[in-house]
Amino acid sequence: MRNCGWDRLRGPAGLAAVLCAAAMAGCTPAQYAKQADRDAYRMVREAQGFSLGAARPFEVIYRPYAGADGPAAKTIRIGEKVIPLTGEKPVTLGLDDCLEIALSNSRNYQTRKETLYAAALALANARRGWNFPVLGGAVTGQADRWVVDGEAPAHSATAGGELSLTQRLVHGGELTLGLGIDLVSDLLGWKSTTLGSLLSANVTQPLLRGAWRGLAYEQQYRAERDFVFSVLEYERFTQEFAVDILSRYYAVLRQRDELENERANIERLKETYALTRTLVIGGLRSRIEEDQAEQNLLNARVRFEVNQQGFQDALDRFKVSLGLPVSARVAMDYPGALDELNRIGPKPVAMKEGDALAVALLTRPDVLRSRAAMRDAERDVEIAADAFLPQLDVTLGIFAAGTEPHEAQRIRFHQHTRTAAVTFNYELDQTDNRDAYRGAMIALDQARRGHEEFLDELRLEIRGSYRALTQARRSYDLQKRSVTLAKRRRKLAVLQQKEGQASARDVLEAEDALRRAQNGMTEALISYTTTRLRFLTTLGLVWVDEKGRVHERAEPFKFDRIRKRYPRAFEP
Secondary structure, three states: OOOOOHHHOOHHHHHHHHHHHHHHOOOOHHHHHHHHHHHHHHHHHHHHHHHOOOOOOOOOOOOOOOOOOOOOOOEEEEOOEEEEOOOOOOEEEOHHHHHHHHHHHOHHHHHHHHHHHHHHHHHHHHHEOOOEOEEEEEEEEEEEEEOOOOOOOEEEEEEEEEEEEEEEOOOOOEEEEEEEEEEEEOOOOOOOOEEEEEEEEEEEEEOOOOOOOOOOOHHHHHHHHHHHHHHHHHHHHHHHHHHHHHHHHHHHHHHHHHHHHHHHHHHHHHHHHHHHHHHHHOOOOOHHHHHHHHHHHHHHHHHHHHHHHHHHHHHHHHHHHHOOOOOOOEEEOOOHHHHHHHHHOOOOOOOOHHHHHHHHHHHOHHHHHHHHHHHHHHHHHHHHHHOOOOEEEEEEEEEEEEEOOOEEEEEOHHHOEEEEEEEEEOOOOOHHHHHHHHHHHHHHHHHHHHHHHHHHHHHHHHHHHHHHHHHHHHHHHHHHHHHHHHHHHHHHHHHHHHOOOOOHHHHHHHHHHHHHHHHHHHHHHHHHHHHHHHHHHHOOOEEEOOOOOEEEOOOOOOOHHHOOOOHHHHOO
16 A cells, blocks of 8 residues: 555555455554554653663563473573473572562463553544544445346446544644545446545544633543553662562561571580489489470471471462462572571661651552542543533534546545534533533532542551561560570570589570570561561652562652642642
C-alpha cells in the first residue's frame, strides 16, 4: 500500500487489487503480540521516565530455572551461578546473589510485572483516538448465482471497502475522515460493472453539555494519572520485595545461628555432664545432679533435631520465594553474612518521628492515591452538574464522490456536498440527573472523610513503626549486655562447680541462659536491621538497582517530576 498512490492506480482493476491486498495483508498472532509488547513497553518507559527519571529495564518474559534442560537436568544456571539439583556440594549464596536471583526469577515479582504490563497495554489502547487518529475500516464482498429451470443462470457480485480515521478532541469534539469504495457487477462484463467511491470529512463539537472544560478527556486523564501512580507503586513494590527477600535471608541465617548455638550448647553440656558424673562417683555430689545434667543434655539434643528440621524447612521455603526449585542445592553464607552484620552493628536513623510523618506524606504512593480519589470526587460533582445542561452539538461535513461508473479514482471535488447540522436535546425529566448529582456530592463527602481517616491511619502506622524501631534498638543493646553477663555467669559457675561451691543446677542454668542470650542477641540485631529497612522503605529512603541490591538514599524520593502535572495529588 505504501508504494501505491492514487496517481498510480489505473482503472477499477487497480482499486480492486488494492482492496484485495488490504484484506489479505493481516498480521500473524505473533506479530500482533510483538506490537502489543512495543505499545506496552513504550507506555511503561514513558511513565517511568516521567515519574522516576530512570529505572531498570522492564520485561515480562519469564523463564524459570534458566539453563535447565528439563526434569532430568542436574543443574540450573541463573546469571553467573550454576546451582546443582542433585546431591553435589551446595553452592553458597550471599545476600546479593539471593537478591539478584529473586529479582529475575521470583514468581511473585514476575506476576507484579505482568500486572503492570497489562495495565500499560490497556492504557496504550485507550490512547488511540486521543494522541493519534484511530484507523478503522473493513473489506466486504459477496457473490451470488441463481439457476431457474428453463432459464439462463444469473450472477451478481458486490464488494466494498471502508477506511476511516477518527480523532477525538479534548474539548469534546470528534473529527472523522473516511474513504469508501463499492463495486457492483453481474459478472457478465466490464460494461455492466459499477465502481464507486466516496471521500468524506465530518467534525462534531458540543457547545453546552460536555464542552470546553476537558470533561470528555476526564476518564483518559485519570487513566494516565493512575498508570503513573501504578509505576510508582511498582517501584515501591520492588523496594518492599527486595527488603522482604533480605528479611527472609536473615531469618534463615537466624535459624542457622540458633542451630549453631545449640550445637555449642550441647558440647558445653557434655563437659558439664562429665564433670558432674566424676563428682558423683567421688561422692561429692548426689546422683540427682548427674541425672539432671544428663536430662538437660538429652533435651538439648532434642531441641537440636527440632531446630535442624525447622532450619531445613525455612531454607526450602526461602528457595521457593526466590523462584528456585526445592531440590536446588544451595547454602547460606554462614557465618560470613552474620559476622558482617555484627561488625556493622545497628545503624542509626537520623530522623525524628514528626519528620518521618512529613516525609511519608510526600513520598508514599498510597497518599497520592487517596488525594487523587478526593480530587476525582470533586470532579465528579462538576460532571454531574454538567449533565443538567441541554445537549447542543454542531456537525459540519463535506463529501465528494468518485466518477461513475468506472472511474472511482477521479474524485469530483468540484461537485462536493457540504452539510451543517445542529442537534438540540433537553429532557424535561431531570430526576436521574438530580440523583446522580446528589450521589456525587455524597461520594465527595465520603472521599473527604476517607482521606482524613487514611491520614490518621498513616500517622498511627508511622508512629508505630518508629516506636518499633526504637524498641528494637533498645532490645539489641539489652541482649548484647545479656550475652556478656551470661558468658561471665557460665564461666564463674563452672569454676565454682570444680571447687565444690556451685551445684550442677547452677551450671546448667547458666549454660541455658547463655544459649538464650546468644539467640536473643542475634534475633534482636536482625529484627532491628529489617525493621529499620522497612521503615526507610516506607519513607522512600531506599532504592533497588538492576541486580536487586538495596541501597539507602540520602534524601527521600519526592515525585518532583509529577508535581506540576498533578498538583492536586500533592496538596496537604
